Amino acid sequence: MGQQDDLAERFEGVRGHLRAVAYQLLGSLTEADDAVQEAWLRLARTDVSDVANLDAWLTTVVGRICLDLLRSRTSRKEDPLDVHLPDPVIVEIGAPDPEREALLADSVGLAMLVVLDSLGPAERLAFVLHDLFAVSFAEIARVLGRSTDATKMLASRARRRVRADAVAPDPDPARQREVVDAFLAASRAGDFDALVALLDPDAVLRADAGAGPGISAVIRGAAAVAARALMFAQVAATGRPVLVQGLPGMVNLVDGRPTAVLAWTVVGGRIAAVDVFADPDRLAGLL
Template identity: 40%
Template sequence: MTAAQRFAELRPRLVRIAYSELGDLSEAEDVVQEAWLRLERAGADSVCDLERWLTVVVARLALDALRSARARRETYVGPWLPEPLLSPDATEDPADRVTLDETVSYALLAVLEQLSPAERTAFVLHDVFDVPFDEVADVVGRTPQAVRQLASRARRHVEHQRPRFQPTRAEHDDAVRAFASAIAEGDLAELIAVLDPDVIWTTDGGGQATAARKPLRGADRVARAWMALRRKPAIAPEATPVAVNGHLGLTIAVTDGHAMVLSFVVERRRITRIDAVRNPDKVRHALARARP
């Protein structure tokens, strides 16, 4: 097998690693392409373990890109949310869903945004992709023991943010469908019923589309805000089901011409978090990638 063939075989995993570090698929693909160019310059014959070499190089490049991105995001208009990965429906084969859920879950990516770049990298590489600590140490430039501590801190944070009661696929999908039905019918009571009392709704407009600058909290406030959009009307009543990083989500047309992609976190049959991506660049890329 040639180096090019082996790289093509490894590329999906490398892109998932970079995407999990960055939360931006376009940047992740650029990182992986740069890794290939570096391999060509170095000469594949000089590399003993191609998978290990590419994993370390991609992770290092992604870490550098993440540090740069964090500086840019300090001036970002409103909340920054990861770029979603869309597919036409949420009926993937269960084996495929496990891969997606473990590597690029949207809810996990949102939580990882709260970590330092080094913590995020250590957690993604070790806990998600099973990269040994000595290799992770090569990426972040610290000792294996220091990397263990980084991963441990990140793991505690992720566990604290993760729902205590993980929903089944049916429970998640039922809650999302109930949300879509309430929006379509303009039923405030139905919408409040499917929302957790402490639900949080975050919208990423990136300064290019109308969006709240701060998250909205509480079932009554969130539900009434959605009903206000429905009555204006600022949004189309009918939402389109779509798989967002392997879980059922929605896309909704908006009268300003910039659609939104919705991702949901569900616990005990109620929606605890709604992430709405309205940044036209992210939505356009996501929709384009979802087309056959």
């Protein structure tokens, strides 16, 4: 076996890990795949004979690539009022998908993904690489071009934000699905009071329609979210259950075509968040 073949084999052995790192850093499945491919191209044209730990070297290479992508997003100065939800990992119930399940096993929950998407590039890199993938602060500091102490401060700031804003869903999947099924039944019946009772008082609905015909919005409060009962009733009538980032979800279907993916986050027996992915340009890649 030649040196290039050996490198290719070693790279394939760590591809899943690198994809997980890139996904957590970018919140985009397509961009994560692009970042991993770019890491392979850099490996193929680099002499790594003196690299003691190739896996660690590749992780930092992916980190640098993702940092550049995150910074380019910031420089585009997108409208701060736009709603952009990170790509979730969607798994069909009863249909094994080893690749997606492996990615999900290394992934954080939907609520944390949303918070990570709100962090600055340097904060996100420092937190994800250190707290989620155990990369040393010294290595991360070299990627960022900052001191180790400054890098620790970035991670600490991000950690506080995550702890404050990322709610932890109830641990029992069966109980989560039970609450969601009750919510969908109430929406079909048009029972506003039952919907409100199943929602946390501070429940939030986040809808990302991208550039499509739908409306992107953030709606807060149990009554305001329950007022969208008609939308939920349609999903209950025509959708199929899925797991969205490990949470109970539904794919809404119109004439057999997916038009939206919904995910519910259940906390303390009530629905704390409903996330709606309706960007037509992204739906194909999510399913």
